[in-house]
Amino acid sequence: MTQKYADLTPIMYPKSVAIIGATDNTGKIGNIIMRNYIDVGFSGKIFPININSQGSILGFKAYKSVLDVKQNIDLAVIAIPAQAVPAALEECGKAHVKGVVVISAGFAEVGNVDLEKELERVAKKYALPVIGPNCLGVMDLRSRINTLFLPTFKLDKPKIGNISFVSQSGAVGSAVLDEMMHEGFGLARFISYGNAAVIDEVDVLNYLMHDKETKVIVFYIEGVKRGKEFVEVAKKATKIKPVVIIKGGRSDAGMQAAHSHTAALAGGYEAYDAVFRQFGFTAAKDLKDLLNYAKILSGQPLCTGNRVAILTNGGGMGVLATDALADNDLKQAQLTEASQATLRKTMPPIVNIRLPLDVGGDADDKRFGDALDVIEADPGVDALIVVALFQTPGADSRVAEKLIHHATGMKKPMVVICMGGNFTEMHKIMLESSGVPVYSSPSDAASSLAALISYSRYRQ
Amino acid sequence: MQLLDYMQAQKLLQDHGIRSVDSKYVTSADDAAKFASSDAIVLKVISEKALHKASHGLVALNLNSEEKVRSAYKALEIKARDLSPYKVLAQRMVGKGIEIIIGGKTDPQFGKLLLIGLGGTYVEIFKDFALRLCPIGKKDALAMLYQLKSRKMIAPDDKTEKMIVSLLENTSKLFSENKMEELDLNPIILHDGTYDAVDLRMLLQ
Numbered sequence: 001m002t003q004k005y006a007d008l009t010p011i012m013y014p015k016s017v018a019i020i021g022a023t024d025n026t027g028k029i030g031n032i033i034m035r036n037y038i039d040v041g042f043s044g045k046i047f048p049i050n051i052n053s054q055g056s057i058l059g060f061k062a063y064k065s066v067l068d069v070k071q072n073i074d075l076a077v078i079a080i081p082a083q084a085v086p087a088a089l090e091e092c093g094k095a096h097v098k099g100v101v102v103i104s105a106g107f108a109e110v111g112n113v114d115l116e117k118e119l120e121r122v123a124k125k126y127a128l129p130v131i132g133p134n135c136l137g138v139m140d141l142r143s144r145i146n147t148l149f150l151p152t153f154k155l156d157k158p159k160i161g162n163i164s165f166v167s168q169s170g171a172v173g174s175a176v177l178d179e180m181m182h183e184g185f186g187l188a189r190f191i192s193y194g195n196a197a198v199i200d201e202v203d204v205l206n207y208l209m210h211d212k213e214t215k216v217i218v219f220y221i222e223g224v225k226r227g228k229e230f231v232e233v234a235k236k237a238t239k240i241k242p243v244v245i246i247k248g249g250r251s252d253a254g255m256q257a258a259h260s261h262t263a264a265l266a267g268g269y270e271a272y273d274a275v276f277r278q279f280g281f282t283a284a285k286d287l288k289d290l291l292n293y294a295k296i297l298s299g300q301p302l303c304t305g306n307r308v309a310i311l312t313n314g315g316g317m318g319v320l321a322t323d324a325l326a327d328n329d330l331k332q333a334q335l336t337e338a339s340q341a342t343l344r345k346t347m348p349p350i351v352n353i354r355l356p357l358d359v360g361g362d363a364d365d366k367r368f369g370d371a372l373d374v375i376e377a378d379p380g381v382d383a384l385i386v387v388a389l390f391q392t393p394g395a396d397s398r399v400a401e402k403l404i405h406h407a408t409g410m411k412k413p414m415v416v417i418c419m420g421g422n423f424t425e426m427h428k429i430m431l432e433s434s435g436v437p438v439y440s441s442p443s444d445a446a447s448s449l450a451a452l453i454s455y456s457r458y459r460q
Numbered sequence: 461m462q463l464l465d466y467m468q469a470q471k472l473l474q475d476h477g478i479r480s481v482d483s484k485y486v487t488s489a490d491d492a493a494k495f496a497s498s499d500a501i502v503l504k505v506i507s508e509k510a511l512h513k514a515s516h517g518l519v520a521l522n523l524n525s526e527e528k529v530r531s532a533y534k535a536l537e538i539k540a541r542d543l544s545p546y547k548v549l550a551q552r553m554v555g556k557g558i559e560i561i562i563g564g565k566t567d568p569q570f571g572k573l574l575l576i577g578l579g580g581t582y583v584e585i586f587k588d589f590a591l592r593l594c595p596i597g598k599k600d601a602l603a604m605l606y607q608l609k610s611r612k613m614i615a616p617d618d619k620t621e622k623m624i625v626s627l628l629e630n631t632s633k634l635f636s637e638n639k640m641e642e643l644d645l646n647p648i649i650l651h652d653g654t655y656d657a658v659d660l661r662m663l664l665q
């Protein structure tokens with residue numbers, strides 16, 4: 001590639017796709033990928049390529065090589081045995097294919113370093129942007145591309161949104177992707193880049209930072225190939241949009257080679273931790289946090305203040321949420337005299353007018369609404385945590401609607417804590433599909449809010 | 461990689477405005493006594509064959525009389541017999557205070573990293589330290605300090621905080637601008653409203 005960072009546009013917006021290794025044999029990867037293209041309703045041209053093809057594959061005219069197509073090919077997806085990949089890539093180069101995804105495994109990850117070098121060499125020769133090898137490839141719901149070899153019925157149906165998820169690993173990628181879909185996250189793009197022989201994390205980060213569809217970047221990495229370039233791009237990216245990141249392989253054996261105290265302390269993961277802190281990443285320690293942070297960052301406004309008001313319809317949950325604030329260096333907000341005076345008028349006498357504000361188990365949508373009106377306008381409140389326990393007599397869908405109305409109409413971030421079974425789950429889905437982040441524990445809610453505040457302060 | 465001579469390392473610190481304790485190589489018991497004058501001093505054997513001086517019994521602390529200086533020098537000479545070539549370094553004793561470590565390391569992936577942590581024997585036990593990529597600015601230096609659990613021990617007031625921040629900035633400059641692989645200022649003793657690096661190691665690239 002001539003430019004410093006590869007352009008992924010031809011891979012993300014192809015008008016025509018060649019599937020090398022496409023076949024009628026069900027269960028084969030080339031078959032699944034081809035079917036997925038048909039299933040998602042890809043509107044461009046599909047060219048199945050198979051060296052043994054006779055006439056057609058899955059009803060589409062088949063070719064023995066991309067060179068036989070004689071039409072413009074934007075993207076080639078390669079799913080054939082590793083040994084045959086460099087030759088197929090060479091043909092892609094000759095056929096002026098604009099981008100390639102190599103799904104095939106059997107390269108550096110199993111010790112076939114020379115074969116991967118050969119792939120790299122061919123890619124360079126034709127200045128081909130290549131994702132992979134040994135990856136799932138890309139999924140983009142808007143341009144309707146899906147190079148994943150996962151049968152669609154095994155994954156929850158994805159929803160279009162503003163989160164892009166990038167995973168070095170295909171296994172983490174598919175599991176987290178499925179979980180994201182199950183949890184109702186809106187997906188912009190999914191990119192699994194595997195061995196990063198040509199396109200690496202720096203290229204992907206650079207592409208997504210400029211991508212208008214992406215509001216939050218979620219990254220799983222095991223390492224970076226170009227540390228200095230990674231930092232250079234990250235500095236810019238985190239000033240534009242949040243990058244939530246998790247690094248696999250935090251333990252390290254490099255300690256033994258250390259010469260000094262400093263070297264012993266600053267081993268493998270610590271360097272990544274330093275880079276994440278210094279350049280505005282939102283670092284997660286486990287996959288649960290990764291999704292928790294992505295959820296709040298994708299839907300809530302930035303907020304640099306840390307005075308949090310808790311509104312609850314259950315006393316105990318309010319207490320636990322207050323504890324969670326302290327655990328995450330957040331402050332309990334104080335209501336102004338004026339706010340207190342208004343609340344004394346609108347709340348029934350059983351409600352103690354102070355934060356956390358416990359509006360009682362009989363609180364209905366009106367009471368939630370009256371309390372929220374005052375709290376969200378109070379200048380001493382930077383962010384809100386609302387505990388909505390749907391087991392209580394007063395709480396129903398009207399409460400959920402009220403919460404949505406307030407959360408989507410105000411400039412302060414708001415998160416909701418709901419915990420429980422099916423009735424609660426139904427309301428959780430209502431809230432989340434309107435962009436209100438819901439957490440099932442006070443500590444998840446508070447740590448996610450803290451992540452949002454920390455990122456907002458970096459952006460200041 | 462090559463270990464920079466102690467006195468040259470100290471000169472580099474000075475050039476970057478970083479304080480270190482008054483030190484001098486001594487070649488005899490007379491020489492050591494003369495350096496001490498009437499102050500308490502420390503004697504250390506420096507040899508590439510013994511990287512951890514204290515654990516080899518190669519450090520004599522708090523030598524507060526001429527008699528102690530002379531006998532310590534002689535004792536160290538005997539202990540160091542197998543460590544030739546070696547040098548004996550005399551340093552003035554520094555007042556008591558919190559010990560911190562500031563260091564640098566070259567990461568194969570990202571480049572030069574700067575570290576600050578609670579020092580002395582606590583380094584290995586609490587592993588309370590913060591790291592950043594060089595070069596760092598004031599904001600980074602402050603963030604490093606605030607990342608430490610021991611921040612209030614190390615910098616209990618604004619004046620000390622400012623002092624540490626500028627010390628970190630200066631060390632970052634020193635480490636970034638020289639062909640240095642590793643750097644260890646350990647310990648740096650915070651005492652009497654100031655600080656002194658008491659032991660230094662600089663590994664050149």
